[in-house]
Every structure is written in structure tokens, then in C-alpha cells.
Amino acid sequence: MVCLETDLHDGQMMEVDIGRHSVLLTRCDGKYSAISNQCSHYGAPLSKGVISGHKVRCPWHGSCFNALTGDLEEFPGIDSLPCHKVKIQNSKVYVSINKKKRLQRMGAAVPGVNHTVLLLGGGAASLICAETLRQENYGGRIIMASRDDLLPYDKTRLSKVMNVLSDTIVLRRKEFFQQYDIEVWLQKEVISVDTEKKTVTFDDGLVQSYDQLLLSTGCRAKGLDVPGRKLDNIKMLETPEDARQIHAASLGCNIVKEVVLKSGNVIPADVLIVGIGSMPNSEFLQGTKIQKNSKNYVVVDKYMRTNVPDVFCAGDLASFPLALAKNQLVNIGHWQMAQAQGRIAALNMLKKTTELTSVPYYWTILQGRTIRYAGYGEGYTEIVMKGNYEFEERKFLALYIKNDEVIAAVGLDYDPVVSAVAERLLSGKVITKKEAHLQTDPYFLPPDVLIKFPTLPEFTPHDL
Numbered sequence: 001m002v003c004l005e006t007d008l009h010d011g012q013m014m015e016v017d018i019g020r021h022s023v024l025l026t027r028c029d030g031k032y033s034a035i036s037n038q039c040s041h042y043g044a045p046l047s048k049g050v051i052s053g054h055k056v057r058c059p060w061h062g063s064c065f066n067a068l069t070g071d072l073e074e075f076p077g078i079d080s081l082p083c084h085k086v087k088i089q090n091s092k093v094y095v096s097i098n099k100k101k102r103l104q105r106m107g108a109a110v111p112g113v114n115h116t117v118l119l120l121g122g123g124a125a126s127l128i129c130a131e132t133l134r135q136e137n138y139g140g141r142i143i144m145a146s147r148d149d150l151l152p153y154d155k156t157r158l159s160k161v162m163n164v165l166s167d168t169i170v171l172r173r174k175e176f177f178q179q180y181d182i183e184v185w186l187q188k189e190v191i192s193v194d195t196e197k198k199t200v201t202f203d204d205g206l207v208q209s210y211d212q213l214l215l216s217t218g219c220r221a222k223g224l225d226v227p228g229r230k231l232d233n234i235k236m237l238e239t240p241e242d243a244r245q246i247h248a249a250s251l252g253c254n255i256v257k258e259v260v261l262k263s264g265n266v267i268p269a270d271v272l273i274v275g276i277g278s279m280p281n282s283e284f285l286q287g288t289k290i291q292k293n294s295k296n297y298v299v300v301d302k303y304m305r306t307n308v309p310d311v312f313c314a315g316d317l318a319s320f321p322l323a324l325a326k327n328q329l330v331n332i333g334h335w336q337m338a339q340a341q342g343r344i345a346a347l348n349m350l351k352k353t354t355e356l357t358s359v360p361y362y363w364t365i366l367q368g369r370t371i372r373y374a375g376y377g378e379g380y381t382e383i384v385m386k387g388n389y390e391f392e393e394r395k396f397l398a399l400y401i402k403n404d405e406v407i408a409a410v411g412l413d414y415d416p417v418v419s420a421v422a423e424r425l426l427s428g429k430v431i432t433k434k435e436a437h438l439q440t441d442p443y444f445l446p447p448d449v450l451i452k453f454p455t456l457p458e459f460t461p462h463d464l
Contacts, residue, residue, distance in 0.1 A: 005091045008032070013056065013067070015047035021097050023084060026067040028054050034084035034095045035070040039063050041077040050420045057423050059416030062336065062361035062374065070102060074358065075339035078128070078171065079103055106131065109181035110139030117349060118200060118208060120190050121216035122146025123155065124335055125315035127171060128342035129214055129349075130182045136350055142182045143208065145200075147189040147217075150240065151177070156335050158237060160365055162247035166240045190217065190284045195308045212349045215285070215298055215306070215313040216342065219278035219333060234272075278333065280317050293319050297331050302355045304345040312349065314341035323357050324407070324425060325376045332376070336361050359422045372418035375400070375408030375425055384436040387414060399436045406431035 002016040008027040015037050016023050024037040024046045035056075037046050044060040051057075055073060057064045064074035070081035080103070085096040117133060117140060119126040126144050133142060146152075153169040177184050189203040199209050221236050223229060235246050256272045282296045291299045291307045297319040304312045304320065315338035321327035340358040347354040362373040380400035387396030397417050400408040409421040424431055 001092045002095050003093050005032075005088055005093055007093075011051060011053075013047055013051045015045065016095070018095055018097055021099075023095055023097070024056065024067075025086075025093070025095070026051060026056065028067060031068075032086045032088065032093055033068045034086050035065065035067065036081040036084075038081075039065075039077055040072070040079040040081055049416045050423055052423050052427075055423075057416070057419045059419050060370070060372075061363050062359075062372075062419050062422055072104070074336075075128070075343075076336045076361075078131070078339070104131070104135045106134040106180050107137045107139065108134065108179070109141060113139040113141075115140030115211045116209065117142050117212045117214070118210035119144040119214045119216060120200065121214075121218055121315065121317075122148050122150075122152050122184070122186070123216060123218055123315055124152070124338040125216035125342035125345070126214060127152040128339045129216070129314065129346040131180075132343045132346035133349070134180045134182070136347065136352065138346075138350060140211070143185065143210075144182060145185040145188045145190065145202065145208075147187065148239070149187050151184060151186070153240070158240060158243040162243045162250070164240055164243055169240065192284055192286075193288055193290075195288055195290065195311060198310070210310075212310045213312065214342075214345055214349075215282075215290075215311065215317055216315040216338070217281040217284075218316040218338075219280050221274075222277045222279055224274055224276070278316070282317060293329070295331075299329065302327065303348040303353065304341055304356065305348060312345040314338060314345045320356065322360075322376055323355070324359055325378075330376065330378070332360050334360050334362050357426070359426045361418075361422055369394070369413055370415065371410065371412055372415065373408065373410045374418045374422035375406075377402075377408030377410075380407060382433070384433070387412075399431070401433050401436065404433040406433070406436050 002025060008014060010027055010030060013024055013026040016025050022037040023034050026033050039046055039058040041058065041061055041063050044058050046056050046058060049057050049059040051067065054067050055064050056067050061076050062074065063077035065071065065081050066073055070083040072080045082098045082100060082102050084098050087094045119129055122144055130142050130144055150166055151174065152171045154171055157164055157169050190200055191203055192201045199207050201207050221238060223236065236242055237246060250271055256269045259267045259269050259272060280296050282292060282298060289308055290311060293299055298306060298313040298317050299319045300306055300313045302321050304314050306313055316333040318341060319329050319331045322330045337358060337360050341356060344354055344356045359374055360376055364371050377400040380402045382401040384399040384401060385396060395413045397414050398410045399406045409418050411418040
């Protein structure tokens with residue numbers, strides 16, 4: 001027995017331990033369900049997250065799972081969760097553990113199907129596109145061509161674990177791609193695309209034909225265009241090897257002596273970190289009819305389609321209509337959005353018309369502090385601040401306001417509030433400026449969502 005039938009009300013959840021297994025027990029529409037309590041992304045406790053209807057959202061990075069089945073419903077997680085059997089007897093709740101790891105059911109290539117989907121790029125968008133195609137029983141050929149020398153990996157780890165080992169961040173093993181007939185071509189860089197002939201030319205001279213094409217070559221970091229940029233130990237962070245070299249170099253001293261500003265001021269420094277934006281990897285599209293914007297990002301519609309038939313684009317390279325921003329064309333280089341776009345592209349390749357509706361979700365860690373961000377804050381005119389910003393305990397929530405509505409939120413060490421705001425934004429129910437100030441409902445969620453959350457005092461930016 002894990003609890004009494006009366007211990008949970010509808011819309012509530014709790015963690016229960018059964019042997020070595022942490023289980024999330026939920027009650028929805030009078031029915032008890034049990035799934036793994038550990039998010040399939042980084043293992044966050046889902047019991048500390050947000051439950052809304054039949055959906056549970058992770059408190060750390062916003063992954064969503066169906067509370068009844070354990071099915072993955074939103075990235076950045078890529079695997080579903082085990083679903084455990086629940087039995088109620090004599091008003092007592094019992095749970096039987098399912099020990100098997102759950103992957104989405106996937107098919108493989110079908111002999112005789114002469115159709116090829118070519119994925120350019122080896123990142124999050126391409127990986128999820130390939131997996132979604134197989135999950136939807138696509139039986140043709142799938143080719144993923146990447147200029148990297150490593151299978152698709154978790155690039156978000158590079159800035160947080162600088163001495164990372166490549167093998168520890170690979171998202172899928174070689175055997176996975178072999179099992180599901182997904183060809184991965186490494187160290188293969190695209191040179192040009194011919195949309196009339198439906199061919200792609202690579203740097204080694206190979207010309208590959210396609211029936212449908214995904215452009216997901218991403219972006220690269222902008223470098224400094226100043227004297228000294230070619231000195232030793234001036235490095236870019238784009239690959240695991242880059243991260244390791246930066247980590248090794250940073251263990252020394254006097255890597256950088258000083259930085260001279262345009263004003264003439266001189267700043268002594270040991271290490272210089274440059275983050276001045278990125279550039280799209282779209283040069284290979286020159287001469288094609290594929291539409292790009294003034295910054296050379298590829299323009300797509302809400303189905304991830306370009307203006308050229310059978311050519312799709314996803315990930316950092318795409319300029320896409322964001323539903324949250326009234327379908328304004330935006331470019332968002334978030335890992336979770338790249339995954340979501342890869343899925344949408346795959347479904348629409350298969351003529352399963354599906355729009356992109358995901359709410360952008362971003363996370364990072366700085367000096368041991370967790371930062372979460374959800375929404376799209378461009379053009380905000382006001383910030384409503386909640387929380388404490390004392391020296392010993394810095395925790396706060398910032399709500400970005402535009403046209404008297406909350407358009408984005410950022411939290412410092414205040415999980416799972418940003419996940420809750422993301423859920424509200426996804427629902428389409430506006431968080432008004434007045435509501436943000438009053439915060440009558442601490443999680444800005446519908447009445448059927450029950451969450452315990454401490455009251456946040458309001459403060460102004462002048463208190464920082």
C-alpha cells in the first residue's frame with residue numbers, strides 16, 4: 001500500500017517510494033495513475049513540478065509527460081516514462097512497478113519503399129525529426145548528414161561541464177540508429193542544394209538525391225573582429241573538443257592579460273569570455289529559391305515549410321511564426337524549440353498537418369544558481385519583480401509585461417514557477433498586468449490546478 005484513496009484529490013500529485021523506485025502518483029478525474037517520478041531529461045523530481053489536467057510539467061526544464069500513460073508530450077526530454085499499474089482495494093492504493101525503460105514505439109525501413117528524407121545537420125532538430133518519422137511508421141530511407149565527428153549529442157552541456165567526455169553526452173548510441181535504419185553520415189558538410197533536381201552536394205563531391213529535405217544546419221558563434229583575435233588561447237565554444245581545450249587552458253594563469261575597450265579603458269583580465277551572438281549556417285543556400293530574411297535565416301511557416309515544396313527547416317536556422325507572439329516571425333536558438341520544430345517538420349512531411357505551438361523554454365546555471373526562462377520577452381515595456389534578493393538568499397521571479405499582458409518570465413532558484421507560467425502561456429489564458437502585480441493565484445494557473453507555493457513579496461529593480 002502506498003496511500004489511502006482519500007489522500008489525493010483531483011489535480012494533485014505526490015511522490016511515493018517503492019523499494020528503490022521513486023514513483024509519481026497522480027489523481028485525475030477520480031482515477032489514480034502512477035509513472036516514474038524522474039524526468040527522462042536530467043532526472044528532475046516531477047513531484048516538484050506542475051500538474052495541469054492529465055499533464056505533468058518538469059520543474060527544471062519544462063519537459064511534459066502524460067500523467068496517465070507516461071508518454072512524452074513536450075521536450076527537452078526525448079524518452080517517455082514507465083507507467084506503473086495501480087490497484088485500489090478496500091480504499092487503499094497499491095502500485096506494481098514496471099521496471100522497463102520506455103522508448104516510443106518506432107518502426108524501421110520497409111523494403112520496396114523508394115522515398116528518401118535527407119536531414120542536413122546533426123543536432124536536436126534532425127534527431128527528433130528522424131525519430132518522429134520512424135515513430136509515425138515512415139518506411140523510407142532516412143539520412144542524417146552532419147559536419148560533426150560525433151553522433152547527435154547534448155550541446156547544452158558544453159558550457160556547464162567544460163571537461164566533458166564526448167561519450168557521456170551522446171543522445172543515442174550507434175546501435176539505436178542501426179536498429180531503426182537511420183543513416184548517420186559524420187564529417188559530411190553540405191556545399192550546395194539544387195531544389196529543381198532535388199539534390200544536395202557535399203564537400204567530398206558526393207551528390208545525394210532526396211524526396212524531402214530538412215535544413216537544420218544551425219548557427220555558429222560570431223568571433224571578435226579586433227586586433228589580437230588570433231592570439232593563442234582565443235577559442236570558440238562549439239564542440240566537445242572546444243570545451244575541453246577551454247577547460248585545459250583555463251587551468252593556467254595569465255591566459256589573457258588585458259582587454260582594451262573602444263574608449264581606451266584597459267581592463268586587466270585572466271580569462272575573456274565572448275558572447276556576441278551567432279551567424280546562420282546558410283551560405284550553401286546561395287543561388288536557390290529558398291526564402292531567407294535580411295539576416296540570412298530561412299523563413300518558414302507554422303508547419304516548418306519553406307517557400308519551396310518538400311523543403312523544410314527547423315532549429316536555430318529557422319525564422320518561424322511564434323504563436324505566443326501573435327505569429328510574429330522570430331528566430332529562437334533554444335534547444336527545446338529545435339526539438340519541437342524537428343517533430344513538427346516530420347509530421348508535416350508525412351502530411352499529418354500539425355502547427356508549432358510550443359512555448360520557448362530556456363535554462364542555465366550560473367555560479368550554482370539555476371535560471372529558468374519561458375516565453376518571448378522581446379518588446380517588453382515593464383517588469384514585475386517578485387521575491388527576495390538578499391545577499392544570503394537570492395530567489396526571485398521576473399514577469400515581462402507588454403500591452404498589459406505577461407509575455408515571458410524568468411526565475412532565479414524559484415522552481416517550478418517558470419514551468420507553471422509556461423503552462424499558463426501554452427493554455428492561451430492571458431496573465432494580465434494586474435494579475436501579475438496582485439498574484440492572487442501564485443502559479444497563474446486555472447482553478448483546477450492545485451499547487452502549494454510560498455507567497456512572493458514584491459520588490460522593485462531599485463532593490464537589486
